[in-house]
Amino acid sequence: MQDPQRWPVLALAASLAGLLAACSPWLDSPREEDHPLLNEAVARKASSPREAERLLEKALEANPRLARAHWELALLHLNYTSNYAAAVYHFQRVLALRPDWPQANTTTQLIARAKLELIKEGFDLPVLPSVQRQLDRYVAEIHRLNTSLTNLQTQVRALTVVTQQLAAQNLQLRQQLLALSAAPAPTATSPDPVLVPAPSPVAAAPDQAREEPALPAGSARPDGKTRATSATAAAPSTAVPARPPATVAKTPAGAVAARSSNTKPSIAGGRTHTFKPGETARSVAERYHLTLRDLMRANPGVNLNQVRAGQTIRLPP
Known part of the structure:
Protein backbone atom coordinates (compact mmCIF):
# COMPACT_ATOMS: atom_id res chain seq x y z
CA MET A 1 0.00 0.00 0.00
CA GLN A 2 1.42 3.34 -0.97
CA ASP A 3 1.97 6.18 1.40
CA PRO A 4 -0.75 8.84 0.98
CA GLN A 5 1.75 11.62 1.77
CA ARG A 6 3.66 10.91 -1.43
CA TRP A 7 0.76 11.90 -3.70
CA PRO A 8 1.23 15.67 -3.35
CA VAL A 9 4.93 15.32 -4.13
CA LEU A 10 4.23 13.28 -7.25
CA ALA A 11 1.60 15.77 -8.40
CA LEU A 12 4.02 18.66 -7.95
CA ALA A 13 6.74 16.85 -9.89
CA ALA A 14 4.35 16.11 -12.73
CA SER A 15 3.29 19.75 -12.88
CA LEU A 16 6.88 20.96 -13.02
CA ALA A 17 7.68 18.48 -15.76
CA GLY A 18 4.74 19.68 -17.83
CA LEU A 19 5.72 23.30 -17.30
CA LEU A 20 9.28 22.65 -18.39
CA ALA A 21 8.07 20.76 -21.43
CA ALA A 22 5.87 23.69 -22.45
CA CYS A 23 8.48 26.41 -21.90
CA SER A 24 11.74 24.81 -22.98
CA PRO A 25 12.63 25.43 -26.68
CA TRP A 26 14.70 22.30 -26.77
CA LEU A 27 11.61 20.26 -26.06
CA ASP A 28 9.57 22.00 -28.78
CA SER A 29 11.42 20.48 -31.69
CA PRO A 30 10.08 16.94 -31.44
CA GLU A 121 6.11 48.65 -53.40
CA GLY A 122 6.46 51.98 -51.63
CA PHE A 123 5.54 50.58 -48.25
CA ASP A 124 6.95 52.70 -45.44
CA LEU A 125 8.21 50.68 -42.56
CA PRO A 126 7.97 52.26 -39.13
CA VAL A 127 11.26 54.05 -38.45
CA LEU A 128 12.58 55.26 -35.12
CA PRO A 129 13.30 59.01 -34.79
CA SER A 130 17.02 58.39 -34.41
CA VAL A 131 17.05 56.22 -37.51
CA GLN A 132 15.05 58.85 -39.39
CA ARG A 133 17.58 61.54 -38.47
CA GLN A 134 20.37 59.30 -39.66
CA LEU A 135 18.53 58.73 -42.93
CA ASP A 136 18.04 62.47 -43.34
CA ARG A 137 21.77 63.00 -42.90
CA TYR A 138 22.46 60.34 -45.48
CA VAL A 139 20.05 61.97 -47.93
CA ALA A 140 21.66 65.40 -47.39
CA GLU A 141 25.09 63.89 -47.93
CA ILE A 142 23.89 62.22 -51.13
CA HIS A 143 22.57 65.56 -52.43
CA ARG A 144 25.88 67.25 -51.60
CA LEU A 145 27.84 64.54 -53.37
CA ASN A 146 25.57 64.80 -56.41
CA THR A 147 26.17 68.57 -56.55
CA SER A 148 29.92 68.06 -56.30
CA LEU A 149 29.75 65.42 -59.01
CA THR A 150 27.84 67.80 -61.30
CA ASN A 151 30.45 70.54 -60.76
CA LEU A 152 33.27 68.12 -61.46
CA GLN A 153 31.59 66.95 -64.65
CA THR A 154 31.24 70.57 -65.80
CA GLN A 155 34.93 71.20 -65.11
CA VAL A 156 35.89 68.04 -66.96
CA ARG A 157 33.89 69.13 -70.02
CA ALA A 158 35.54 72.58 -69.96
CA LEU A 159 39.00 71.03 -69.66
CA THR A 160 38.17 68.67 -72.50
CA VAL A 161 37.33 71.62 -74.77
CA VAL A 162 40.58 73.39 -73.82
CA THR A 163 42.54 70.20 -74.45
CA GLN A 164 40.99 69.82 -77.91
CA GLN A 165 41.83 73.44 -78.77
CA LEU A 166 45.44 73.00 -77.65
CA ALA A 167 45.71 69.79 -79.66
CA ALA A 168 44.44 71.58 -82.79
CA GLN A 169 46.93 74.44 -82.29
CA ASN A 170 49.74 71.94 -81.76
CA LEU A 171 48.83 70.13 -84.97
CA GLN A 172 48.72 73.41 -86.90
CA LEU A 173 52.15 74.44 -85.60
CA ARG A 174 53.57 71.04 -86.51
CA GLN A 175 52.24 71.37 -90.06
CA GLN A 176 53.76 74.84 -90.40
CA LEU A 177 57.09 73.55 -89.11
CA LEU A 178 57.06 70.68 -91.60
CA ALA A 179 56.23 73.09 -94.43
CA LEU A 180 59.13 75.36 -93.47
CA SER A 181 61.47 72.38 -93.23
CA ALA A 182 60.47 71.12 -96.68
CA ALA A 183 60.86 74.53 -98.38
CA PRO A 184 64.25 74.99 -100.18
CA ALA A 185 66.65 77.48 -98.65
CA PRO A 186 67.03 80.72 -100.67
CA THR A 187 70.36 81.00 -102.55
CA ALA A 188 72.17 84.27 -103.29
CA THR A 189 72.30 84.84 -107.05
CA SER A 190 73.90 87.72 -108.91
CA PRO A 191 71.39 89.87 -110.80
CA ASP A 192 71.39 89.68 -114.56
CA PRO A 193 72.93 92.70 -116.28
CA VAL A 194 70.38 95.05 -117.76
CA LEU A 195 71.17 97.15 -120.75
CA VAL A 196 69.90 100.72 -120.65
CA PRO A 197 68.59 101.82 -124.08
CA ALA A 198 69.83 105.05 -125.62
CA PRO A 199 67.28 107.78 -126.29
CA SER A 200 65.87 108.15 -129.77
CA PRO A 201 67.97 110.32 -132.05
CA VAL A 202 66.77 113.86 -132.45
CA ALA A 203 65.63 114.68 -135.95
CA ALA A 204 67.34 117.43 -137.90
CA ALA A 205 66.09 120.95 -137.53
CA PRO A 206 63.23 121.85 -139.88
CA ASP A 207 65.13 124.80 -141.36
CA GLN A 208 68.13 122.60 -142.25
CA ALA A 209 65.84 120.03 -143.80
CA ARG A 210 64.28 122.71 -146.00
CA GLU A 211 67.64 124.19 -147.03
CA GLU A 212 69.30 120.93 -148.06
CA PRO A 213 67.90 119.31 -151.19
CA ALA A 214 67.26 115.64 -151.27
CA LEU A 215 70.35 113.89 -152.63
CA PRO A 216 70.86 110.23 -153.26
CA ALA A 217 72.86 108.30 -150.74
CA GLY A 218 76.60 108.61 -151.30
CA SER A 219 76.37 111.63 -153.72
CA ALA A 220 78.60 114.69 -153.27
CA ARG A 221 77.24 117.82 -151.71
CA PRO A 222 78.16 121.28 -152.95
CA ASP A 223 80.71 121.64 -150.15
CA GLY A 224 82.52 118.52 -151.34
CA LYS A 225 81.23 116.16 -148.65
CA THR A 226 79.18 113.08 -149.27
CA ARG A 227 75.68 112.73 -147.81
CA ALA A 228 75.35 109.93 -145.28
CA THR A 229 72.49 107.51 -145.30
CA SER A 230 69.26 108.48 -143.65
CA ALA A 231 70.01 106.09 -140.85
CA THR A 232 73.31 107.84 -140.02
CA ALA A 233 72.37 111.45 -140.78
CA ALA A 234 70.96 112.31 -137.40
CA ALA A 235 73.28 112.83 -134.48
CA PRO A 236 72.30 112.52 -130.81
CA SER A 237 71.50 115.81 -129.20
CA THR A 238 71.91 114.69 -125.60
CA ALA A 239 73.90 112.04 -123.76
CA VAL A 240 72.29 109.10 -121.98
CA PRO A 241 71.22 110.33 -118.55
CA ALA A 242 72.87 108.49 -115.70
CA ARG A 243 70.53 106.45 -113.54
CA PRO A 244 71.04 105.16 -110.04
CA PRO A 245 72.31 101.56 -109.88
CA ALA A 246 69.27 100.47 -107.95
CA THR A 247 66.93 101.80 -110.62
CA VAL A 248 68.88 100.09 -113.38
CA ALA A 249 68.89 96.79 -111.57
CA LYS A 250 65.14 96.88 -111.05
CA THR A 251 64.34 97.52 -114.74
CA PRO A 252 62.92 94.34 -116.34
CA ALA A 253 65.06 92.93 -119.10
CA GLY A 254 62.07 92.38 -121.37
CA ALA A 255 60.99 96.03 -121.13
CA VAL A 256 64.51 97.22 -121.89
CA ALA A 257 64.74 94.89 -124.88
CA ALA A 258 61.40 96.11 -126.20
CA ARG A 259 62.41 99.74 -125.93
CA SER A 260 65.87 99.17 -127.45
CA SER A 261 64.42 97.28 -130.42
CA ASN A 262 62.33 100.33 -131.37
CA THR A 263 65.23 102.78 -131.23
CA LYS A 264 68.12 103.43 -133.60
CA PRO A 265 71.68 103.84 -132.36
CA SER A 266 73.30 107.24 -132.37
CA ILE A 267 76.09 106.93 -134.90
CA ALA A 268 78.35 110.00 -135.16
CA GLY A 269 81.01 108.48 -137.34
CA GLY A 270 83.31 105.50 -137.87
CA ARG A 271 82.54 102.16 -139.41
CA THR A 272 78.92 101.00 -139.54
CA HIS A 273 77.01 98.02 -140.79
CA THR A 274 73.41 97.80 -141.91
CA PHE A 275 71.75 94.44 -141.35
CA LYS A 276 70.45 92.56 -144.31
CA PRO A 277 67.70 89.97 -144.24
CA GLY A 278 68.96 86.78 -142.60
CA GLU A 279 71.94 88.38 -140.85
CA THR A 280 72.47 88.18 -137.12
CA ALA A 281 74.79 89.90 -134.71
CA ARG A 282 76.92 86.79 -134.48
CA SER A 283 77.32 86.46 -138.26
CA VAL A 284 78.24 90.16 -138.52
CA ALA A 285 80.82 89.76 -135.74
CA GLU A 286 82.37 86.77 -137.49
CA ARG A 287 82.37 88.68 -140.77
CA TYR A 288 84.44 91.51 -139.30
CA HIS A 289 86.52 89.18 -137.09
CA LEU A 290 84.95 90.59 -133.93
CA THR A 291 83.24 89.20 -130.88
CA LEU A 292 79.74 89.85 -129.62
CA ARG A 293 81.21 91.61 -126.61
CA ASP A 294 83.03 94.03 -128.97
CA LEU A 295 79.77 94.79 -130.75
CA MET A 296 77.97 95.30 -127.44
CA ARG A 297 80.60 97.75 -126.23
CA ALA A 298 80.42 99.66 -129.52
CA ASN A 299 76.61 99.78 -129.43
CA PRO A 300 75.50 100.44 -125.85
CA GLY A 301 71.77 100.32 -125.43
CA VAL A 302 71.16 98.14 -128.52
CA ASN A 303 69.70 94.69 -128.07
CA LEU A 304 71.79 92.68 -130.52
CA ASN A 305 69.58 89.66 -130.01
CA GLN A 306 66.63 91.42 -131.66
CA VAL A 307 68.11 93.14 -134.71
CA ARG A 308 66.16 93.43 -137.94
CA ALA A 309 66.90 94.09 -141.57
CA GLY A 310 67.76 97.73 -142.28
CA GLN A 311 69.02 98.41 -138.75
CA THR A 312 72.49 100.01 -138.59
CA ILE A 313 75.06 99.45 -135.86
CA ARG A 314 78.54 100.76 -135.26
CA LEU A 315 81.62 98.66 -135.69
CA PRO A 316 84.51 99.04 -133.31
CA PRO A 317 87.67 100.57 -134.80
Whole structure:
Protein backbone atom coordinates (compact mmCIF):
# COMPACT_ATOMS: atom_id res chain seq x y z
CA MET A 1 0.00 0.00 0.00
CA GLN A 2 1.42 3.34 -0.97
CA ASP A 3 1.97 6.18 1.40
CA PRO A 4 -0.75 8.84 0.98
CA GLN A 5 1.75 11.62 1.77
CA ARG A 6 3.66 10.91 -1.43
CA TRP A 7 0.76 11.90 -3.70
CA PRO A 8 1.23 15.67 -3.35
CA VAL A 9 4.93 15.32 -4.13
CA LEU A 10 4.23 13.28 -7.25
CA ALA A 11 1.60 15.77 -8.40
CA LEU A 12 4.02 18.66 -7.95
CA ALA A 13 6.74 16.85 -9.89
CA ALA A 14 4.35 16.11 -12.73
CA SER A 15 3.29 19.75 -12.88
CA LEU A 16 6.88 20.96 -13.02
CA ALA A 17 7.68 18.48 -15.76
CA GLY A 18 4.74 19.68 -17.83
CA LEU A 19 5.72 23.30 -17.30
CA LEU A 20 9.28 22.65 -18.39
CA ALA A 21 8.07 20.76 -21.43
CA ALA A 22 5.87 23.69 -22.45
CA CYS A 23 8.48 26.41 -21.90
CA SER A 24 11.74 24.81 -22.98
CA PRO A 25 12.63 25.43 -26.68
CA TRP A 26 14.70 22.30 -26.77
CA LEU A 27 11.61 20.26 -26.06
CA ASP A 28 9.57 22.00 -28.78
CA SER A 29 11.42 20.48 -31.69
CA PRO A 30 10.08 16.94 -31.44
CA ARG A 31 6.52 18.17 -31.08
CA GLU A 32 6.97 20.68 -33.96
CA GLU A 33 8.23 17.97 -36.28
CA ASP A 34 5.26 15.78 -35.45
CA HIS A 35 2.63 18.53 -35.30
CA PRO A 36 -0.28 17.43 -37.52
CA LEU A 37 -1.40 20.93 -38.50
CA LEU A 38 2.13 21.91 -39.56
CA ASN A 39 2.58 18.78 -41.65
CA GLU A 40 -0.79 19.26 -43.34
CA ALA A 41 -0.03 22.94 -44.06
CA VAL A 42 3.32 22.06 -45.64
CA ALA A 43 1.61 19.47 -47.82
CA ARG A 44 -1.02 21.95 -49.06
CA LYS A 45 1.29 24.99 -49.42
CA ALA A 46 1.96 24.56 -53.11
CA SER A 47 -1.57 23.58 -54.19
CA SER A 48 -3.63 25.76 -51.84
CA PRO A 49 -1.66 28.59 -50.21
CA ARG A 50 -4.75 30.04 -48.52
CA GLU A 51 -5.65 26.74 -46.88
CA ALA A 52 -2.04 26.28 -45.74
CA GLU A 53 -2.09 29.79 -44.27
CA ARG A 54 -5.30 28.98 -42.34
CA LEU A 55 -3.81 25.80 -40.89
CA LEU A 56 -0.61 27.58 -39.81
CA GLU A 57 -2.57 30.39 -38.17
CA LYS A 58 -4.64 27.79 -36.32
CA ALA A 59 -1.47 26.09 -35.07
CA LEU A 60 -0.10 29.42 -33.81
CA GLU A 61 -3.35 30.15 -32.01
CA ALA A 62 -2.89 26.92 -30.10
CA ASN A 63 0.83 27.57 -29.43
CA PRO A 64 2.30 30.99 -30.44
CA ARG A 65 5.82 29.73 -29.69
CA LEU A 66 5.92 27.26 -32.57
CA ALA A 67 9.03 28.49 -34.42
CA ARG A 68 8.45 26.12 -37.31
CA ALA A 69 4.94 27.49 -37.79
CA HIS A 70 6.35 31.03 -38.00
CA TRP A 71 8.99 29.81 -40.47
CA GLU A 72 6.51 28.09 -42.79
CA LEU A 73 4.11 31.01 -42.60
CA ALA A 74 6.91 33.49 -43.46
CA LEU A 75 7.93 31.43 -46.50
CA LEU A 76 4.30 31.22 -47.55
CA HIS A 77 3.84 35.01 -47.42
CA LEU A 78 7.18 35.65 -49.19
CA ASN A 79 6.82 33.19 -52.06
CA TYR A 80 3.07 32.71 -52.56
CA THR A 81 0.92 35.53 -51.16
CA SER A 82 3.49 38.38 -51.57
CA ASN A 83 2.59 39.69 -48.12
CA TYR A 84 6.11 40.96 -47.44
CA ALA A 85 5.29 42.77 -44.20
CA ALA A 86 3.86 39.56 -42.69
CA ALA A 87 6.89 37.63 -43.97
CA VAL A 88 9.25 40.05 -42.19
CA TYR A 89 7.26 39.70 -38.96
CA HIS A 90 7.25 35.90 -38.94
CA PHE A 91 10.96 35.66 -39.90
CA GLN A 92 11.82 37.94 -37.00
CA ARG A 93 9.68 35.81 -34.66
CA VAL A 94 11.63 32.71 -35.74
CA LEU A 95 14.93 34.37 -34.76
CA ALA A 96 13.44 35.63 -31.49
CA LEU A 97 12.07 32.22 -30.48
CA ARG A 98 15.01 30.17 -31.75
CA PRO A 99 18.33 32.07 -31.77
CA ASP A 100 20.01 28.76 -32.61
CA TRP A 101 17.78 28.22 -35.63
CA PRO A 102 19.71 26.06 -38.12
CA GLN A 103 18.85 28.42 -40.98
CA ALA A 104 19.47 31.68 -39.10
CA ASN A 105 21.71 33.14 -41.84
CA THR A 106 19.15 32.29 -44.50
CA THR A 107 16.46 33.88 -42.35
CA THR A 108 18.42 37.14 -42.14
CA GLN A 109 18.86 37.21 -45.91
CA LEU A 110 15.17 36.55 -46.47
CA ILE A 111 14.28 39.41 -44.12
CA ALA A 112 16.44 41.76 -46.21
CA ARG A 113 14.80 40.48 -49.38
CA ALA A 114 11.30 41.03 -47.99
CA LYS A 115 12.20 44.57 -46.88
CA LEU A 116 13.56 45.33 -50.34
CA GLU A 117 10.30 44.18 -51.88
CA LEU A 118 8.45 46.45 -49.47
CA ILE A 119 10.58 49.40 -50.59
CA LYS A 120 9.81 48.59 -54.20
CA GLU A 121 6.11 48.65 -53.40
CA GLY A 122 6.46 51.98 -51.63
CA PHE A 123 5.54 50.58 -48.25
CA ASP A 124 6.95 52.70 -45.44
CA LEU A 125 8.21 50.68 -42.56
CA PRO A 126 7.97 52.26 -39.13
CA VAL A 127 11.26 54.05 -38.45
CA LEU A 128 12.58 55.26 -35.12
CA PRO A 129 13.30 59.01 -34.79
CA SER A 130 17.02 58.39 -34.41
CA VAL A 131 17.05 56.22 -37.51
CA GLN A 132 15.05 58.85 -39.39
CA ARG A 133 17.58 61.54 -38.47
CA GLN A 134 20.37 59.30 -39.66
CA LEU A 135 18.53 58.73 -42.93
CA ASP A 136 18.04 62.47 -43.34
CA ARG A 137 21.77 63.00 -42.90
CA TYR A 138 22.46 60.34 -45.48
CA VAL A 139 20.05 61.97 -47.93
CA ALA A 140 21.66 65.40 -47.39
CA GLU A 141 25.09 63.89 -47.93
CA ILE A 142 23.89 62.22 -51.13
CA HIS A 143 22.57 65.56 -52.43
CA ARG A 144 25.88 67.25 -51.60
CA LEU A 145 27.84 64.54 -53.37
CA ASN A 146 25.57 64.80 -56.41
CA THR A 147 26.17 68.57 -56.55
CA SER A 148 29.92 68.06 -56.30
CA LEU A 149 29.75 65.42 -59.01
CA THR A 150 27.84 67.80 -61.30
CA ASN A 151 30.45 70.54 -60.76
CA LEU A 152 33.27 68.12 -61.46
CA GLN A 153 31.59 66.95 -64.65
CA THR A 154 31.24 70.57 -65.80
CA GLN A 155 34.93 71.20 -65.11
CA VAL A 156 35.89 68.04 -66.96
CA ARG A 157 33.89 69.13 -70.02
CA ALA A 158 35.54 72.58 -69.96
CA LEU A 159 39.00 71.03 -69.66
CA THR A 160 38.17 68.67 -72.50
CA VAL A 161 37.33 71.62 -74.77
CA VAL A 162 40.58 73.39 -73.82
CA THR A 163 42.54 70.20 -74.45
CA GLN A 164 40.99 69.82 -77.91
CA GLN A 165 41.83 73.44 -78.77
CA LEU A 166 45.44 73.00 -77.65
CA ALA A 167 45.71 69.79 -79.66
CA ALA A 168 44.44 71.58 -82.79
CA GLN A 169 46.93 74.44 -82.29
CA ASN A 170 49.74 71.94 -81.76
CA LEU A 171 48.83 70.13 -84.97
CA GLN A 172 48.72 73.41 -86.90
CA LEU A 173 52.15 74.44 -85.60
CA ARG A 174 53.57 71.04 -86.51
CA GLN A 175 52.24 71.37 -90.06
CA GLN A 176 53.76 74.84 -90.40
CA LEU A 177 57.09 73.55 -89.11
CA LEU A 178 57.06 70.68 -91.60
CA ALA A 179 56.23 73.09 -94.43
CA LEU A 180 59.13 75.36 -93.47
CA SER A 181 61.47 72.38 -93.23
CA ALA A 182 60.47 71.12 -96.68
CA ALA A 183 60.86 74.53 -98.38
CA PRO A 184 64.25 74.99 -100.18
CA ALA A 185 66.65 77.48 -98.65
CA PRO A 186 67.03 80.72 -100.67
CA THR A 187 70.36 81.00 -102.55
CA ALA A 188 72.17 84.27 -103.29
CA THR A 189 72.30 84.84 -107.05
CA SER A 190 73.90 87.72 -108.91
CA PRO A 191 71.39 89.87 -110.80
CA ASP A 192 71.39 89.68 -114.56
CA PRO A 193 72.93 92.70 -116.28
CA VAL A 194 70.38 95.05 -117.76
CA LEU A 195 71.17 97.15 -120.75
CA VAL A 196 69.90 100.72 -120.65
CA PRO A 197 68.59 101.82 -124.08
CA ALA A 198 69.83 105.05 -125.62
CA PRO A 199 67.28 107.78 -126.29
CA SER A 200 65.87 108.15 -129.77
CA PRO A 201 67.97 110.32 -132.05
CA VAL A 202 66.77 113.86 -132.45
CA ALA A 203 65.63 114.68 -135.95
CA ALA A 204 67.34 117.43 -137.90
CA ALA A 205 66.09 120.95 -137.53
CA PRO A 206 63.23 121.85 -139.88
CA ASP A 207 65.13 124.80 -141.36
CA GLN A 208 68.13 122.60 -142.25
CA ALA A 209 65.84 120.03 -143.80
CA ARG A 210 64.28 122.71 -146.00
CA GLU A 211 67.64 124.19 -147.03
CA GLU A 212 69.30 120.93 -148.06
CA PRO A 213 67.90 119.31 -151.19
CA ALA A 214 67.26 115.64 -151.27
CA LEU A 215 70.35 113.89 -152.63
CA PRO A 216 70.86 110.23 -153.26
CA ALA A 217 72.86 108.30 -150.74
CA GLY A 218 76.60 108.61 -151.30
CA SER A 219 76.37 111.63 -153.72
CA ALA A 220 78.60 114.69 -153.27
CA ARG A 221 77.24 117.82 -151.71
CA PRO A 222 78.16 121.28 -152.95
CA ASP A 223 80.71 121.64 -150.15
CA GLY A 224 82.52 118.52 -151.34
CA LYS A 225 81.23 116.16 -148.65
CA THR A 226 79.18 113.08 -149.27
CA ARG A 227 75.68 112.73 -147.81
CA ALA A 228 75.35 109.93 -145.28
CA THR A 229 72.49 107.51 -145.30
CA SER A 230 69.26 108.48 -143.65
CA ALA A 231 70.01 106.09 -140.85
CA THR A 232 73.31 107.84 -140.02
CA ALA A 233 72.37 111.45 -140.78
CA ALA A 234 70.96 112.31 -137.40
CA ALA A 235 73.28 112.83 -134.48
CA PRO A 236 72.30 112.52 -130.81
CA SER A 237 71.50 115.81 -129.20
CA THR A 238 71.91 114.69 -125.60
CA ALA A 239 73.90 112.04 -123.76
CA VAL A 240 72.29 109.10 -121.98
CA PRO A 241 71.22 110.33 -118.55
CA ALA A 242 72.87 108.49 -115.70
CA ARG A 243 70.53 106.45 -113.54
CA PRO A 244 71.04 105.16 -110.04
CA PRO A 245 72.31 101.56 -109.88
CA ALA A 246 69.27 100.47 -107.95
CA THR A 247 66.93 101.80 -110.62
CA VAL A 248 68.88 100.09 -113.38
CA ALA A 249 68.89 96.79 -111.57
CA LYS A 250 65.14 96.88 -111.05
CA THR A 251 64.34 97.52 -114.74
CA PRO A 252 62.92 94.34 -116.34
CA ALA A 253 65.06 92.93 -119.10
CA GLY A 254 62.07 92.38 -121.37
CA ALA A 255 60.99 96.03 -121.13
CA VAL A 256 64.51 97.22 -121.89
CA ALA A 257 64.74 94.89 -124.88
CA ALA A 258 61.40 96.11 -126.20
CA ARG A 259 62.41 99.74 -125.93
CA SER A 260 65.87 99.17 -127.45
CA SER A 261 64.42 97.28 -130.42
CA ASN A 262 62.33 100.33 -131.37
CA THR A 263 65.23 102.78 -131.23
CA LYS A 264 68.12 103.43 -133.60
CA PRO A 265 71.68 103.84 -132.36
CA SER A 266 73.30 107.24 -132.37
CA ILE A 267 76.09 106.93 -134.90
CA ALA A 268 78.35 110.00 -135.16
CA GLY A 269 81.01 108.48 -137.34
CA GLY A 270 83.31 105.50 -137.87
CA ARG A 271 82.54 102.16 -139.41
CA THR A 272 78.92 101.00 -139.54
CA HIS A 273 77.01 98.02 -140.79
CA THR A 274 73.41 97.80 -141.91
CA PHE A 275 71.75 94.44 -141.35
CA LYS A 276 70.45 92.56 -144.31
CA PRO A 277 67.70 89.97 -144.24
CA GLY A 278 68.96 86.78 -142.60
CA GLU A 279 71.94 88.38 -140.85
CA THR A 280 72.47 88.18 -137.12
CA ALA A 281 74.79 89.90 -134.71
CA ARG A 282 76.92 86.79 -134.48
CA SER A 283 77.32 86.46 -138.26
CA VAL A 284 78.24 90.16 -138.52
CA ALA A 285 80.82 89.76 -135.74
CA GLU A 286 82.37 86.77 -137.49
CA ARG A 287 82.37 88.68 -140.77
CA TYR A 288 84.44 91.51 -139.30
CA HIS A 289 86.52 89.18 -137.09
CA LEU A 290 84.95 90.59 -133.93
CA THR A 291 83.24 89.20 -130.88
CA LEU A 292 79.74 89.85 -129.62
CA ARG A 293 81.21 91.61 -126.61
CA ASP A 294 83.03 94.03 -128.97
CA LEU A 295 79.77 94.79 -130.75
CA MET A 296 77.97 95.30 -127.44
CA ARG A 297 80.60 97.75 -126.23
CA ALA A 298 80.42 99.66 -129.52
CA ASN A 299 76.61 99.78 -129.43
CA PRO A 300 75.50 100.44 -125.85
CA GLY A 301 71.77 100.32 -125.43
CA VAL A 302 71.16 98.14 -128.52
CA ASN A 303 69.70 94.69 -128.07
CA LEU A 304 71.79 92.68 -130.52
CA ASN A 305 69.58 89.66 -130.01
CA GLN A 306 66.63 91.42 -131.66
CA VAL A 307 68.11 93.14 -134.71
CA ARG A 308 66.16 93.43 -137.94
CA ALA A 309 66.90 94.09 -141.57
CA GLY A 310 67.76 97.73 -142.28
CA GLN A 311 69.02 98.41 -138.75
CA THR A 312 72.49 100.01 -138.59
CA ILE A 313 75.06 99.45 -135.86
CA ARG A 314 78.54 100.76 -135.26
CA LEU A 315 81.62 98.66 -135.69
CA PRO A 316 84.51 99.04 -133.31
CA PRO A 317 87.67 100.57 -134.80
